[in-house]
Amino acid sequence: xxxxxxxxxxxxxGMSAASQARRRRRSTSDLEIIAFDRGSYSSYSACxxxxxxxxxxxxxxxxxxxxxxxxxxxxxxxxxxxREVTAVDLDARTVRVREVDGGDExxxxxxxxxxxxxxxxxxxxxxxxxATGIHGVQTLGDGVxxxxxxxxxxxxxxxxxxxxxxxxxxxxVTRGIDVTVVDQGPAPLRLLDPDMxxxxxxxxxxxxxxxxxxxxxTAFETGADGAVRxxxxxxxxxxADLVVLGIGARPNVALAEExxxxxxxxxxxxxxxxxxxxxxxxxxAGDCVESHHLVSRKPVVIALGTHANKxxxxxxxxxxxxxxxxxxxxxxxxxxxxxxxxxxxxxNAHEAAAAGFDHVEAVVESTTRAGYFPGAQPITTKLLAExxxxxxxxxxxxxxxxxxxxxxxxxxxxxxxxxxxxxxxxDLSYAPPFAPVxxxxxxxxxxxxxxxxxxxx
Amino acid sequence: xxxxxxxxxxxxxGMSAASQARRRRRSTSDLEIIAFDRGSYSSYSACxxxxxxxxxxxxxxxxxxxxxxxxxxxxxxxxxxxREVTAVDLDARTVRVREVDGGDExxxxxxxxxxxxxxxxxxxxxxxxxATGIHGVQTLGDGVxxxxxxxxxxxxxxxxxxxxxxxxxxxxVTRGIDVTVVDQGPAPLRLLDPDMxxxxxxxxxxxxxxxxxxxxxTAFETGADGAVRxxxxxxxxxxADLVVLGIGARPNVALAEExxxxxxxxxxxxxxxxxxxxxxxxxxAGDCVESHHLVSRKPVVIALGTHANKxxxxxxxxxxxxxxxxxxxxxxxxxxxxxxxxxxxxxNAHEAAAAGFDHVEAVVESTTRAGYFPGAQPITTKLLAExxxxxxxxxxxxxxxxxxxxxxxxxxxxxxxxxxxxxxxxDLSYAPPFAPVxxxxxxxxxxxxxxxxxxxx
Numbered sequence: 001x002x003x004x005x006x007x008x009x010x011x012x013x014g015m016s017a018a019s020q021a022r023r024r025r026r027s028t029s030d031l032e033i034i035a036f037d038r039g040s041y042s043s044y045s046a047c048x049x050x051x052x053x054x055x056x057x058x059x060x061x062x063x064x065x066x067x068x069x070x071x072x073x074x075x076x077x078x079x080x081x082x083r084e085v086t087a088v089d090l091d092a093r094t095v096r097v098r099e100v101d102g103g104d105e106x107x108x109x110x111x112x113x114x115x116x117x118x119x120x121x122x123x124x125x126x127x128x129x130x131a132t133g134i135h136g137v138q139t140l141g142d143g144v145x146x147x148x149x150x151x152x153x154x155x156x157x158x159x160x161x162x163x164x165x166x167x168x169x170x171x172x173v174t175r176g177i178d179v180t181v182v183d184q185g186p187a188p189l190r191l192l193d194p195d196m197x198x199x200x201x202x203x204x205x206x207x208x209x210x211x212x213x214x215x216x217x218t219a220f221e222t223g224a225d226g227a228v229r230x231x232x233x234x235x236x237x238x239x240a241d242l243v244v245l246g247i248g249a250r251p252n253v254a255l256a257e258e259x260x261x262x263x264x265x266x267x268x269x270x271x272x273x274x275x276x277x278x279x280x281x282x283x284x285a286g287d288c289v290e291s292h293h294l295v296s297r298k299p300v301v302i303a304l305g306t307h308a309n310k311x312x313x314x315x316x317x318x319x320x321x322x323x324x325x326x327x328x329x330x331x332x333x334x335x336x337x338x339x340x341x342x343x344x345x346x347x348n349a350h351e352a353a354a355a356g357f358d359h360v361e362a363v364v365e366s367t368t369r370a371g372y373f374p375g376a377q378p379i380t381t382k383l384l385a386e387x388x389x390x391x392x393x394x395x396x397x398x399x400x401x402x403x404x405x406x407x408x409x410x411x412x413x414x415x416x417x418x419x420x421x422x423x424x425x426x427d428l429s430y431a432p433p434f435a436p437v438x439x440x441x442x443x444x445x446x447x448x449x450x451x452x453x454x455x456x457x
Numbered sequence: 458x459x460x461x462x463x464x465x466x467x468x469x470x471g472m473s474a475a476s477q478a479r480r481r482r483r484s485t486s487d488l489e490i491i492a493f494d495r496g497s498y499s500s501y502s503a504c505x506x507x508x509x510x511x512x513x514x515x516x517x518x519x520x521x522x523x524x525x526x527x528x529x530x531x532x533x534x535x536x537x538x539x540r541e542v543t544a545v546d547l548d549a550r551t552v553r554v555r556e557v558d559g560g561d562e563x564x565x566x567x568x569x570x571x572x573x574x575x576x577x578x579x580x581x582x583x584x585x586x587x588a589t590g591i592h593g594v595q596t597l598g599d600g601v602x603x604x605x606x607x608x609x610x611x612x613x614x615x616x617x618x619x620x621x622x623x624x625x626x627x628x629x630v631t632r633g634i635d636v637t638v639v640d641q642g643p644a645p646l647r648l649l650d651p652d653m654x655x656x657x658x659x660x661x662x663x664x665x666x667x668x669x670x671x672x673x674x675t676a677f678e679t680g681a682d683g684a685v686r687x688x689x690x691x692x693x694x695x696x697a698d699l700v701v702l703g704i705g706a707r708p709n710v711a712l713a714e715e716x717x718x719x720x721x722x723x724x725x726x727x728x729x730x731x732x733x734x735x736x737x738x739x740x741x742a743g744d745c746v747e748s749h750h751l752v753s754r755k756p757v758v759i760a761l762g763t764h765a766n767k768x769x770x771x772x773x774x775x776x777x778x779x780x781x782x783x784x785x786x787x788x789x790x791x792x793x794x795x796x797x798x799x800x801x802x803x804x805n806a807h808e809a810a811a812a813g814f815d816h817v818e819a820v821v822e823s824t825t826r827a828g829y830f831p832g833a834q835p836i837t838t839k840l841l842a843e844x845x846x847x848x849x850x851x852x853x854x855x856x857x858x859x860x861x862x863x864x865x866x867x868x869x870x871x872x873x874x875x876x877x878x879x880x881x882x883x884d885l886s887y888a889p890p891f892a893p894v895x896x897x898x899x900x901x902x903x904x905x906x907x908x909x910x911x912x913x914x
Contacts, residue, residue: 012894045827045829045889045894047827047887047888047889047894048827048829048830048889051830051889056830056831057829057830057831059829062828062829063829294884304887305887305894306884306885306887306894306895307884309894309895310881310882313881314882325882326882327882329884330884331884332884332885332886333886333888334886334887334888334891335888336888336890336891341891343886345884345886370502370504370505371519372502372505372514372516372519372520373505373508373513373514374513374514402859402862404886404891405859405862405863405886405891405892406862406865407886408863408865408866408883408885408886408896409865409866409869411883411884411885411886412866412869412870412873412883412885413869415873415883415884416869416872416873424767424770425767425782425783425784426865426868426869426872427751427763427764427786427787427788427789427802427868427872428763428789428865428868428869429789429790429791429800429802429861429862429864429865429868430504430761430762430763430791431504431790431791431792431793432502432504432505432508433793434791434793434798434861434862435862437469437502437504437762437763437766438763438766439865
């Protein structure tokens with residue numbers, strides 16, 4: 001009998017899994033693969049959405065890695081869009097599928113189930129939250145709707161000052177739209193330490209983005225037409241023709257939870273290092289799962305395309321009969337806001353304390369190239385190390401052209417639990433157009449190592 | 458009694474050692490430090506010389522990290538330029554010092570000796586090699602002399618197609634000078650594999666640089682005034698108003714050797730992991746020493762400013778009473794030729810074979826940013842892995858803006874003896890302005906891992 005793999009969610013995690021399974025089991029008479037997605041697009045770059053909204057990318061097709069037709073032609077994978085999987089019956093080994101347009105339902109059997117349901121945007125549960133003109137930016141469909149809804153818009157309020165919120169804010173500025181970012185925290189990008197995020201706030205303000213920090217959204221004011229007119233945040237009323245929700249997202253676990261599949265303490269679907277859920281023959285990957293944080297050793301949900309692709313690949317190899325594992329995550333992230341590059345990995349000061357680490361910090365100002373070389377740009381590098389052992393705990397980088405990608409060296413060092421002292425001997429590349437003779441990352445490591453040697457002073 | 462540290466060579470290695478020793482022994486009544494250099498500059502960026510010659514950097518002072526006055530003021534280090542140390546007497550614990558201008562000599566005692574004599578350029582032992590107009594580019598003095606000798610020069614021949622040779626060739630093109638590079642090998646940059654160096658050759662030719670590969674210089678033709686007029690290479694006569702020697706350099710070990718200090722099999726001064734030579738109280742670092750190659754596990758001489766700084770730092774910490782080690786090198790190197798970025802680390806195919814590794818290769822074409830993102834540039838990434846184990850052996854990258862610094866991730870992975878399979882899970886940063894969702898390095902690792910899994914086919 002033909003075995004059937006059903007994939008729920010046809011984006012990065014689901015389709016990586018499907019493709020890898022197919023690589024190992026080439027014949028459709030051996031393994032049939034069907035992928036359902038409630039949206040209108042398969043396998044797209046969610047991280048590209050802000051650039052579609054801002055206009056740096058003008059063709060929505062450019063964000064689509066593979067269409068359903070390509071999956072069918074090249075991989076014999078049957079991708080069915082606008083089909084929502086509404087229930088899983090683990091005993092009967094079936095999923096219930098509803099057509100988004102029309103509402104017809106059917107029951108489809110599976111042998112292997114791949115859950116890649118992604119995440120759902122967090123929306124403040126306040127009056128007016130169902131007004132028109134309030135946009136999420138979770139799916140490519142959301143992105144297209146937002147972009148197409150910008151005609152005539154003069155004022156936008158972005159709720160949430162995280163990566164996506166700021167990227168969308170920049171997109172709005174690029175389009176000449178007046179934009180305000182409102183956030184509960186004291187500064188944008190809470191994934192950075194306050195000293196670093198202050199630099200981001202300053203740059204954002206310099207771009208003409210208004211920041212309303214330390215404010216909680218209490219209501220959306222709507223007009224007679226049901227469209228949003230303003231965001232109310234504490235004693236502020238922020239007029240808005242359009243609102244974007246960039247507060248964050250939570251793992252979309254409803255389907256798994258209702259099927260009786262175990263969730264982890266962080267709220268994501270619990271998986272082992274091979275991406276197996278608690279249910280036999282059911283796998284999960286991507287934004288909906290919980291990952292192991294390699295520094296804090298705690299379960300975390302970190303929604304990133306890189307993890308989704310890697311986890312999906314691991315699940316697919318295992319489903320296909322191979323062996324692969326996903327060891328965990330470091331929380332590496334990067335973004336570019338106009339010409340400001342921002343990156344982080346591992347634990348920030350707050351997270352280090354929460355994970356029980358007593359740490360030292362080193363912050364250094366340097367340049368992306370040799371100081372005397374034309375085009376040298378400022379770069380601020382911060383490293384955190386455990387006070388007692390000198391073990392690297394995390395890093396943050398803010399700078400101009402050529403700054404941020406250096407975080408990958410910090411991430412790779414972190415992966416191997418290096419001490420800041422040991423990092424000093426890393427044989428990194430040097431030539432005047434690329435770095436000072438001591439790369440900024442190494443200068444920061446040296447300063448941190450000196451603090452550790454002095455007992456953390 | 459005051460202890461005295463004598464440093465021979467006041468550039469990266471020597472002055473790093475002196476500064477670190479001073480950091481730990483602050484008082485001149487405890488430790489006196491005297492550094493001698495036969496040249497006219499202290500602590501400069503030798504790697505910046507091509508940019509001085511090309512005019513990207515126009516102030517020679519910009520290349521000097523610290524002047525003798527600054528060393529005296531900030532570190533209580535006595536730097537004496539244009540003083541050549543001509544002999545070391547290990548029994549008497551003295552060095553013989555000759556004034557370059559004037560020839561006066563003196564004998565100076567030491568308790569600790571730091572040998573940082575650098576390297577000397579290789580010059581073909583052929584007729585006419587002593588002609589005027591033939592320039593080395595080893596020291597900042599050489600660089601200034603070369604730059605100042607360019608007035609009226611129309612045709613330059615660069616002998617040697619390594620990094621420095623090509624950087625100088627680019628500098629000449631920048632100045633509108635007709636330039637030919639002649640080299641014995643089949644392609645420039647022999648540190649790369651032929652498939653990669655062919656790309657460099659094509660780019661160099663595109664810049665208008667003439668390459669005369671596979672040719673050995675047999676003579677320098679000189680005019681009646683003793684100035685070079687042409688380079689004779691096999692059956693070719695290459696007219697030249699000026700010649701630059703970029704063939705390479707060998708460790709400058711004469712002083713150490715004559716003193717009876719042990720040299721290693723590679724020809725550099727032998728040192729242990731704390732940078733101690735065979736002689737008690739005598740240390741060495743930089744271009745003149747032999748290093749341990751962490752992949753081949755063989756002794757090598759690799760003249761790079763990064764190593765010089767690191768080794769000098771380690772020696773200085775140890776001399777100052779601390780404890781530090783230098784584990785070895787990977788041979789990481791990077792250069793930029795116009796807008797072409799070129800980098801390598803670890804072993805290339807030839808070196809892997811010589812070290813006894815049976816290897817597989819993966820070469821991938823990708824982009825520096827998400828393919829759809831404005832400014833995405835081509836990048837070719839090559840990784841070598843051991844066939845049997847999948848252990849990473851080396852990497853090479855050629856591409857445009859944003860390509861080359863990725864070699865640092867390969868270097869850090871190599872440092873930890875990662876397999877290409879294990880590299881796939883590295884939590885590297887991703888956002889569309891910085892990388893495709895699978896970074897080019899990871900795409901190459903994936904392709905290599907697939908080859909290893911298939912048994913190397």
